Amino acid sequence: xxxxxxxxxxxxxxxxxxxxxxxxxxxxxxxxxxxxxxxxxxxxxxxxxxxxxxxxxxxxxxxxxxxxxxxxxxxxxxxxxxxxxxxxxxxxxxxxxxxxxxxxxxxxxxxxxxxxxxxxxxxxxxxxxxxxxxxxxxxxxxxxxxxxxxxxxxxxxxxxxxxxxxxxxxxxxxxxxxxxxxxxxxxxxxxxxxxxxxxxxxxxxxxxxxxxxxxxxxxxxxxxxxxxxxxxxxxxxxxxxxxxxxxxxxxxxxxxxxxxxxxxxxxxxxxxxxxxxxxxxxxxxxxxxxxxxxxxxxxxxxxxxxxxxxxxxxxxxxxxx
Numbered sequence: 083x084x085x086x087x088x089x090x091x092x093x094x095x096x097x098x099x100x101x102x103x104x105x106x107x108x109x110x111x112x113x114x115x116x117x118x119x120x121x122x123x124x125x126x127x128x129x130x131x132x133x134x135x136x137x138x139x140x141x142x143x144x145x146x147x148x149x150x151x152x153x154x155x156x157x158x159x160x161x162x163x164x165x166x167x168x169x170x171x172x173x174x175x176x177x178x179x180x181x182x183x184x185x186x187x188x189x190x191x192x193x194x195x196x197x198x199x200x201x202x203x204x205x206x207x208x209x210x211x212x213x214x215x216x217x218x219x220x221x222x223x224x225x226x227x228x229x230x231x232x233x234x235x236x237x238x239x240x241x242x243x244x245x246x247x248x249x250x251x252x253x254x255x256x257x258x259x260x261x262x263x264x265x266x267x268x269x270x271x272x273x274x275x276x277x278x279x280x281x282x283x284x285x286x287x288x289x290x291x292x293x294x295x296x297x298x299x300x301x302x303x304x305x306x307x308x309x310x311x312x313x314x315x316x317x318x319x320x321x322x323x324x325x326x327x328x329x330x331x332x333x334x335x336x337x338x339x340x341x342x343x344x345x346x347x348x349x350x351x352x353x354x355x356x357x358x359x360x361x362x363x364x365x366x367x368x369x370x371x372x373x374x375x376x377x378x379x380x381x382x383x384x385x386x387x388x389x390x391x392x393x394x395x396x397x398x399x400x401x402x403x
Contacts, residue, residue, distance in 0.1 A: 086129030089114060092169050113162035120145045131167070132176055139163070139180040160184060196348040201336055202243060208334030209235050215333075227313060230295050234318070235326055237288040238310055242342055245269070245279030246349035246367050249320045249342035258305040262286055271368040280366065 089111070096102040096110060121134075121142045142163070146156045163181045170176035197205070213228040215221075222228040242252050251269045259268040265286060269279045281289070293309075296302040301315045308317035324342065331338055346367070353363050 088129055088131055088170060088175055089166075091173070091175070092166055095169055109158075110162050110166070113159040114166050116159065117142050117163055131170060134167075134180050136180045136183070139184060143184070157186075195339070195344055196351045197336075197340060197344055198348075199352070201340075202239075202345070202348065204334040204336055205330060205340075206236060206239060208330045208336070209239070212329055212333040230299075231313070231326070233288070233292040233295050234310060235323065235330070237285070237292040238318075238323060239345065240285035240288040241267070241281065242345045243349055244282040244285035246346050246353075247279055248346060249323065251279075252342075253308070253310050253318050253320055253323065255309045256305070257302055257307050257309060260289070260309060262289065269368070275368060277365070277368045 092114075093107060093111065096107050102110075121138050143156060143160060146159060151159070160181060164179065164184070167176060167179040167181055171179050210232045213222060213232040217225050217228045222231075238252060241247060241255075242249065245252075245267060247269060248271070251271055254270060255267060260281070261267070262281065265281045265283075266278045267281050269277055271277060289309075293302065296311065299315065301307070301311055302309070310318040310323075312318045312322060320342075327340070327342065328338065330336075331340055350363050350367055353366070354360070
């Protein structure tokens with residue numbers, strides 16, 4: 083595909099200075115080309131960006147709305163055009179940014195899905211059940227290997243749920259990060275920010291069982307060794323655990339769209355359900371802004387409302403009213 087010179091220079095900027103992925107670059111280009119086609123009735127070789135004005139920017143948003151684009155998609159496309167024209171301004175290729183003064187589009191954040199306590203118990207029971215069947219069906223090479231994988235993944239689920247960890251944070255833990263006596267783990271979160279996560283009694287017991295099996299294999303003796311290991315004694319990957327999780331969900335008869343992050347959502351919601359204050363939950367999750375944590379108050383309130391609607395005899399209007 084041939085692009086105009088200004089769009090080509092923007093692509094070089096994204097690739098070189100911003101180190102953007104090819105997927106991100108393709109998304110930017112696709113949105114910019116869509117503008118050229120919808121509003122300017124042109125193609126990707128269009129290069130007369132100086133003539134684009136505020137009216138055409140608003141027309142683009144209107145056309146996106148008429149085409150049925152969701153608000154999230156509209157916001158992304160407007161943001162791509164805003165970034166493109168900001169680049170043209172900074173490099174002296176354009177005098178104005180017609181998308182610069184467009185008000186930001188508010189998009190309602192969907193409430194995070196959570197697992198209830200019963201479902202978490204089902205998941206934990208499904209892990210050893212799956213590996214027991216794997217041995218019987220010949221899917222696991224050895225019973226010892228199955229026991230190791232089962233103990234590891236039970237411990238991993240317990241740790242994620244106990245501390246509200248992201249999957250990347252959990253598998254990134256080293257032996258030096260864990261203090262089982264105090265029941266805490268040092269976690270490196272987004273932006274390499276460190277925080278302490280709680281390791282409760284159940285998670286601690288699961289870790290003890292798992293680490294014992296590691297010791298029997300001669301693994302994890304160094305304090306810098308990863309805690310969660312694969313069958314080769316190397317750090318477990320998130321993708322590997324997510325693949326296993328799908329099997330556990332099937333085994334436990336649980337919704338297939340549950341992910342490791344749902345355990346983190348559940349951690350926050352269950353704390354709030356049981357009276358924890360919002361600031362404490364914010365610190366435990368490692369959120370920089372309290373507004374990010376507040377989404378869980380809506381989840382908690384929604385669950386309370388559902389309980390009320392089902393249980394209270396006067397929750398609904400009488401028939402005929």
